């Protein structure tokens with residue numbers, strides 16, 4: 001029978017769809033969202049969207065090269081270039097399409113693509129479909145990256161190294177200084193996907209500033225608006241020439257309906273709040289320290305992470321789901337992340353903290369987490 005694999009695949013992965021139905025609950029305290037600064041429900045951000053929709057409608061009516069590009073888009077791109085210190089920037093509908101766009105548009109058959117093993121699926125998938133030779137270096141291991149560059153770089157015309165600023169499932173930060181040095185030494189470009197660093201990190205609210213780097217140290221910078229910015233969409237920041245090239249040659253940009261102007265205005269407002277209501281990033285980072293310290297005191301072993309992503313490895317997938325369900329029954333949304341999103345045997349609770357949380361929210365999470373781990377034979381504690 002044709003497409004028999006669909007039935008078989010569903011039999012194995014059905015729980016994914018079950019999890020989706022339980023994903024949204026307005027009553028639960030959410031410890032799984034990427035809304036790190038709590039901006040998704042900020043009244044001024046909502047008002048900007050509503051005003052934008054009244055003035056410009058809810059749809060852009062076409063791709064950027066046809067009818068979808070307005071002064072609101074241009075102003076947002078300028079603001080993003082300013083914030084990140086790059087010459088220019090370009091809006092995309094999602095981080096997924098921005099990553100596809102970059103890798104597909106920039107690399108050809110004789111080129112080399114080198115990715116951290118734990119890079120996001122959007123990056124790895126783009127690499128798999130790219131005609132370039134793809135190699136992967138051990139997670140955050142600049143020594144291994146150097147070995148690959150030494151061996152393969154001379155055989156290829158261009159080279160692009162790709163890493164994340166803050167890794168989405170482990171929450172750790174990449175060793176950007178060492179990686180940038182290796183790229184310079186081997187004449188390779190560097191792309192940093194900063195989806196989980198942008199807006200969140202205490203030093204300058206992005207991974208470059210966190211590591212004391214400049215735009216000249218990282219050729220291409222990508223971040224999303226669906227995380228700390230609280231909305232949806234993404235941008236790429238780079239030199240004027242690279243952005244101009246993407247506008248002319250990147251298919252996900254050229255052949256996709258542009259984000260609505262109302263959304264560009266709403267993102268613009270969220271960025272202003274991100275930069276002016278600095279208590280948000282300060283409070284978030286205080287909560288991160290508090291949560292880590294309290295887990296340590298309670299013998300709950302988290303993965304090493306200083307970011308808003310604080311994963312607790314459970315190991316077994318069904319046990320991770322049970323703990324997640326227990327927490328949900330107590331009004332806490334903490335989703336279990338399982339293979340294939342993470343490697344076999346490393347199913348985890350991906351706990352994310354937000355500036356909208358209070359110390360009391362964290363205390364409640366700690367109490368319920370401890371209960372859940374005790375019920376499930378101590379779990380990771």
Ligand code: PMP
Nearest residue numbers: 094095096120168195224226233
């Ligand atoms: N890069 C990383 C590191 C991500 O975690 C994600 C999404 N979670 C993306 C890219 C894709 O971004 P978007 O959700 O905007 O498509």
